[in-house]
Amino acid sequence: xMSEFIELQHEGPVTTIWLNRPDVHNAFSSGLVVxxxxxxxxxxxxxxxxxxxxxxxxxxxxxxxxxxxxxAAGLASQEENEAGARRFAETLRNLAQxxxxxxxxxxxxxxxxxxxxxxxxxxxxxxxxxxxxxxxxRVGVIPAIISPYVIRAIGERQAARFFLTxxxxxxxxxxxxxxVHECVPAEALDAKIAEIVAALLQCGPQAQAAAKDLIRTxxxxxVDDSLLAETAFRIASQRAQPEAREGLSAFLEKRAAAWxxxx
Numbered sequence: 466x467m468s469e470f471i472e473l474q475h476e477g478p479v480t481t482i483w484l485n486r487p488d489v490h491n492a493f494s495s496g497l498v499v500x501x502x503x504x505x506x507x508x509x510x511x512x513x514x515x516x517x518x519x520x521x522x523x524x525x526x527x528x529x530x531x532x533x534x535x536x537a538a539g540l541a542s543q544e545e546n547e548a549g550a551r552r553f554a555e556t557l558r559n560l561a562q563x564x565x566x567x568x569x570x571x572x573x574x575x576x577x578x579x580x581x582x583x584x585x586x587x588x589x590x591x592x593x594x595x596x597x598x599x600x601x602x603r604v605g606v607i608p609a610i611i612s613p614y615v616i617r618a619i620g621e622r623q624a625a626r627f628f629l630t631x632x633x634x635x636x637x638x639x640x641x642x643x644x645v646h647e648c649v650p651a652e653a654l655d656a657k658i659a660e661i662v663a664a665l666l667q668c669g670p671q672a673q674a675a676a677k678d679l680i681r682t683x684x685x686x687x688v689d690d691s692l693l694a695e696t697a698f699r700i701a702s703q704r705a706q707p708e709a710r711e712g713l714s715a716f717l718e719k720r721a722a723a724w725x726x727x728x
Contacts (some may be wrong), residue, residue: 470497472522473504478515478726479662480508481570492531495549502556509563512617515724516665517563518658519581519586520570529600553578554610561585561614562681564674566665570658571595571636572651581611584618584644587677588651590658592651595636597644597670599624603631618644666726671708675699 472483474668484491484503491497508514508646521527534549555590560567560582569586572595580597599608599615608628617625619642626635636648649657665673677698686692703709708724 466625468500471500471504471723475514478513478666479518480514480516481518481520482508484519484521484527487521487525489531490523490525490574491521491629492528493553494534495552497554498556500666502552502559502620504557505556505563508657509559515565515670517567517568519560519582521572525573525579526569526571526575526595527579527582528574529579529687532604534692539699549632550610557581557585557610557614562677564677566677567672567714568658570654570659571597573647575654576600577608578611581608581614581642584611584614588661588663589618589645590635591639591645591648592654593636593648594651595639595645595648597634597636597639598633599628599629602629604652615644618642649710661688666724669708669722670708671710671726672703672712675703 468485470484470486472485474481474483482501484497484501486492486494486497499585508517524555566588567586569583569591571583571589571591573592575591575595575597577598577600578600578669583591583597601608610626612628615628619627626632634642634644635643639645639646644706647657679696682695682699683692711724712722
């Protein structure tokens with residue numbers, strides 16, 4: 466499906482969302498945010514889509530917010546200014562909470578909102594030429610919308626440095642910080658994405674959605690009786706599902722589970 470600012474590419478159970486404003490390094494305009502949000506909602510409702518890859522056309526993943534639009538938003542009313550910010554915030558939340566695995570394919574620059582988009586995905590794979598930064602303070606604003614995802618990825622202490630300095634972070638450093646899961650040579654990027662997608666497709670889709678929700682539930686909680694009860698309830702509930710019965714049977718019978726794509 467083609468649209469003005471994004472392109473959806475469907476290959477079997479895998480959908481790639483291409484940011485498609487290469488002339489401005491895929492900067493986030495209001496139109497791109499609206500189209501991206503609509504695509505995420507449509508993907509959430511499509512049971513045939515198992516894995517989502519987020520990528521950028523042209524030289525960059527995304528250079529972040531459209532600065533001309535940001536300046537205009539600052540001159541608008543508080544209500545209009547907030548409404549635009551809320552749309553982007555809801556889009557990132559819907560991506561982060563999507564009940565399917567999400568994979569950021571990062572090359573070139575991932576700045577500001579682009580870094581936030583990569584951080585909101587479950588897995589981030591970057592080419593060695595990728596660079597990241599929270600550049601907002603350089604133009605007198607703050608990385609507010611992306612902050613939950615970037616802080617989750619790199620921690621409060623590292624965020625304190627990079628939110629305040631806007632320094633560029635190379636792909637290898639981003640991997641050391643926890644933002645990037647793996648960095649590879651540019652020519653190997655698509656092969657690595659395909660390798661991880663193949664691994665994701667071997668796993669139960671309902672279990673993957675439950676695992677994502679599990680992480681949100683247990684992260685940073687003390688291991689007390691309430692958490693023990695929560696985790697016991699979740700594993701017991703999941704084991705009773707038809708998907709788990711199929712997966713366990715497939716393993717014991719030494720065959721592929723029903724959800725594994727036929728080669």
